[in-house]
Amino acid sequence: MISNERPSPYGRRPYSGQGYGSPQYSHYSSQPPRPPVHEDTLKSAELQIERKFFTFALKENPRGRLLRITEDIGGRRNAIIVPSTGLADFKRILEEMIKVLDEQPPAAPPAEPEP
Numbered sequence: 001m002i003s004n005e006r007p008s009p010y011g012r013r014p015y016s017g018q019g020y021g022s023p024q025y026s027h028y029s030s031q032p033p034r035p036p037v038h039e040d041t042l043k044s045a046e047l048q049i050e051r052k053f054f055t056f057a058l059k060e061n062p063r064g065r066l067l068r069i070t071e072d073i074g075g076r077r078n079a080i081i082v083p084s085t086g087l088a089d090f091k092r093i094l095e096e097m098i099k100v101l102d103e104q105p106p107a108a109p110p111a112e113p114e115p
Contacts, residue, residue, distance in 0.1 A: 037061050037062065037063075038061060038062075039059040039060065039061040040059065040061070041057055041058070041059050042058045042065070043057075043058045044056065044057040044058070051073060051074070052071055052073050053071070053072040054069060054070065054071055054072075055068075055069070055070040055072070056068075056069055064083060064084060064085075065083075065084035066081050066082060066083050067081070067082045067084070067087060067090075068080075068081050069081075069082070
């Protein structure tokens with residue numbers, strides 16, 4: 001059994017789609033899945049970088065506003081959600097990262113051996 005198949009001792013449920021029907025997660029069956037939360041999209045934008053597609057969606061739900069960033073690579077999706085209360089800090093960190101990129105030249109690629 002790999003580590004992400006074991007139930008957490010802290011009571012966290014496994015990621016959706018990973019084992020709710022299996023016997024090792026039978027103690028989770030007493031908790032019904034959460035109903036979907038209605039979200040209104042305030043603004044969205046898409047960006048393609050190399051083979052990756054990014055979708056930025058500024059949304060609002062009963063708990064507040066958030067930015068959802070979704071990465072799509074060949075049909076496989078990953079997303080992060082940044083609450084609006086953290087967007088200024090998120091922006092500050094991104095700007096610091098961009099500044100470092102601009103100040104430091106990229107490392108030289110390793111030399112290929114000659115045949």
